[in-house]
Amino acid sequence: MKQKKLSIYTFIGSRKQGFILSVILSLLGVAAEMVPYFVGVRVICMMYEGQNDLHAYVLPLGIAVAAYIARALLTTLSTWASHKATFDVLYEIRCALIEKMKRVPLGYIQETPTGTLKNTIVDNVDGLEQYLAHYIPELTANLLVPLVLLVYLFIVSWQMTLIMFLTLPAVVLCCVGMMRGFDEKCRKFYAAKDAVNDAVIEYVNGIEVIKAFNRSADSYAKYSNAVYNNAKFGYEWQKGAQGFLSGAICILHSTMLTILPMGYYFWHKDSISVEVLLTFIILAIGLMTPMIKAMFMFETTTKMEAEFDKIAAVLEAPELVRPETSAPLTSHEVVLKNVSFRYQNAEDSAMILKGINLTMKPNKVTALVGPSGSGKSTIAKLIAGFWDVNAGEISIGGVPLRQLSQENLNQSIAYVSQDSFLFNDTVMENIRIGRKGATDEDVKNAAKACGCHAFIEQLEHGYQTMVGDKGGHLSGGERQRITIVRAMLKNAPIVILDEATSFTDPENEAVLQRSISRLVAGKTLIIIAHRLSTIADADQIALIHDGQVEACGTHARLYQESALYRHMWDSHVGVRSEEMEE
Numbered sequence: 370m371k372q373k374k375l376s377i378y379t380f381i382g383s384r385k386q387g388f389i390l391s392v393i394l395s396l397l398g399v400a401a402e403m404v405p406y407f408v409g410v411r412v413i414c415m416m417y418e419g420q421n422d423l424h425a426y427v428l429p430l431g432i433a434v435a436a437y438i439a440r441a442l443l444t445t446l447s448t449w450a451s452h453k454a455t456f457d458v459l460y461e462i463r464c465a466l467i468e469k470m471k472r473v474p475l476g477y478i479q480e481t482p483t484g485t486l487k488n489t490i491v492d493n494v495d496g497l498e499q500y501l502a503h504y505i506p507e508l509t510a511n512l513l514v515p516l517v518l519l520v521y522l523f524i525v526s527w528q529m530t531l532i533m534f535l536t537l538p539a540v541v542l543c544c545v546g547m548m549r550g551f552d553e554k555c556r557k558f559y560a561a562k563d564a565v566n567d568a569v570i571e572y573v574n575g576i577e578v579i580k581a582f583n584r585s586a587d588s589y590a591k592y593s594n595a596v597y598n599n600a601k602f603g604y605e606w607q608k609g610a611q612g613f614l615s616g617a618i619c620i621l622h623s624t625m626l627t628i629l630p631m632g633y634y635f636w637h638k639d640s641i642s643v644e645v646l647l648t649f650i651i652l653a654i655g656l657m658t659p660m661i662k663a664m665f666m667f668e669t670t671t672k673m674e675a676e677f678d679k680i681a682a683v684l685e686a687p688e689l690v691r692p693e694t695s696a697p698l699t700s701h702e703v704v705l706k707n708v709s710f711r712y713q714n715a716e717d718s719a720m721i722l723k724g725i726n727l728t729m730k731p732n733k734v735t736a737l738v739g740p741s742g743s744g745k746s747t748i749a750k751l752i753a754g755f756w757d758v759n760a761g762e763i764s765i766g767g768v769p770l771r772q773l774s775q776e777n778l779n780q781s782i783a784y785v786s787q788d789s790f791l792f793n794d795t796v797m798e799n800i801r802i803g804r805k806g807a808t809d810e811d812v813k814n815a816a817k818a819c820g821c822h823a824f825i826e827q828l829e830h831g832y833q834t835m836v837g838d839k840g841g842h843l844s845g846g847e848r849q850r851i852t853i854v855r856a857m858l859k860n861a862p863i864v865i866l867d868e869a870t871s872f873t874d875p876e877n878e879a880v881l882q883r884s885i886s887r888l889v890a891g892k893t894l895i896i897i898a899h900r901l902s903t904i905a906d907a908d909q910i911a912l913i914h915d916g917q918v919e920a921c922g923t924h925a926r927l928y929q930e931s932a933l934y935r936h937m938w939d940s941h942v943g944v945r946s947e948e949m950e951e
């Protein structure tokens with residue numbers, strides 16, 4: 370069955386009363402705006418008829434003033450109602466986007482440029498405000514009121530109405546010209562905007578490299594090209610539409626050129642009264658503003674659709690299909706059976722893992738080693754549930770990952786990568802993320818157990834030290850130690866450490882490792898390490914090579930049986946002795 374495409378109206382639905390109210394108020398407001406024009410006609414006619422009693426003008430003028438006040442009030446109330454409904458809708462869309470982030474594979478978020486995601490959640494959602502809060506009520510009114518007046522004018526004098534709208538086909542033609550290729554231009558414009566966002570964020574994140582290599586903004590080609598393209602697109606789009614837009618406005622203003630001579634002709638022939646002539650002249654002026662506003666409706670609708678398409682693309686991204694709940698796991702043995710996997714975004718789409726078979730037992734340490742790019746981190750991320758495998762199966766305690774609820778999986782695994790994220794908050798709060806409701810004492814005990822308490826205490830404000838954006842106020846090693854304390858506080862039955870101590874100095878790494886060995890007793894520990902000496906004592910070492918398990922066993926066995934392992938070990942030991950000699 371074809372899935373129904375998500376549209377902005379799916380979200381508007383729940384707030385439709387607010388929007389309907391604002392449209393009704395806006396309609397009444399635009400109708401009130403027309404009243405002074407009718408009053409104007411009447412007043413001029415009274416003057417033309419020689420009415421000298423000033424009292425006779427009080428009522429029409431009073432009506433005009435009342436209409437102005439009513440118009441102001443109704444427009445204000447309409448805007449208030451539409452904004453209330455709009456901000457509720459924007460809030461719902463943003464919540465839906467954030468909720469969606471929890472359900473898509475983590476890999477999807479990592480693979481989508483940060484700028485594009487930020488643009489969707491912030492800018493594209495903001496972009497809907499103009500359409501929902503202003504254009505829905507105002508444009509409905511600006512279209513409907515001229516239509517009603519058209520019927521009225523047609524009844525008054527169909528000849529004059531035809532003359533008044535003689536130029537309308539030309540205006541429509543201009544609108545068609547303006548809208549030609551608009552969809553495509555709009556999409557390209559937003560793509561250019563995304564490119565700027567991505568480039569700016571990459572530029573800011575990469576500023577260290579840019580400065581270190583003395584690359585100014587101009588030389589940062591991706592950034593300057595994106596900015597240039599964005600400006601060029603905006604300008605060319607505007608240039609293409611501007612001619613048609615000016616033409617349409619000019620033609621709309623030129624109705625007087627037909628109304629005046631033809632009106633005079635009909636009046637002269639006694640076909641219409643002076644009041645009818647004045648009605649047409651004055652309403653031609655009065656209708657100009659709503660009609661020009663209505664002209665922009667198509668442009669704004671297309672823009673809004675382009676903004677919403679980007680939001681819908683995120684909301685409709687494929688999700689990891691997981692049950693809402695699942696029974697607690699009775700064992701935490703991790704088994705990979707014939708697992709094959711490829712990254713969807715990889716250009717050649719080659720299999721990264723090819724039929725991996727591996728069992729990682731509780732109360733045992735499994736180390737994954739192998740050349741760079743062989744697929745070790747990919748295995749760790751698949752176990753942590755970042756993606757679904759393409760073939761084969763990963764199970765924990767005999768339960769396939771696909772049958773485990775996200776919550777159950779999250780509770781079962783503590784995953785620490787070499788660049789685990791720190792929030793711009795205190796050390797205390799960054800560690801506390803490991804376990805909801807953990808007390809300060811729990812946090813300190815975890816740090817003590819990991820041998821990190823002393824170093825945290827020595828920071829400027831101890832546990833209350835702000836770590837800076839992404840932990841930027843701390844050294845790489847300090848950041849890693851905090852993320853390990855956080856993982857240990859979580860006390861999950863499966864612990865995955867992916868190069869988690871790679872930035873830590875040898876002395877502290879040894880302390881950390883002794884602490885970790887104590888803390889993970891009874892747990893399933895999976896370690897990825899390049900420094901082979903740190904995993905030589907592991908119960909099982911899996912040598913990963915080119916996406917396959919080339920050998921598996923203890924250090925002694927691998928050293929004896931695998932030429933690749935022997936080579937890696939000898940090189941590692943060689944480098945270590947060189948380092949020690951230095």
Ligand SMILES: Nc1ncnc2c1ncn2[C@@H]1O[C@H](COP(=O)(O)OP(=O)(O)OP(=O)(O)O)[C@@H](O)[C@H]1O
Pocket residue numbers: 480712714715721739740741742743744745746747748
């Ligand atoms: N998000 C991704 N999208 C596409 N390809 C990826 C992605 N992440 C990794 N790869 C590719 O998958 C392969 C395995 O990468 P992986 O990070 O698992 O290797 P690794 O053995 O952990 O390497 P290292 O020891 O250098 O960390 C590499 O060829 C890498 O380029």
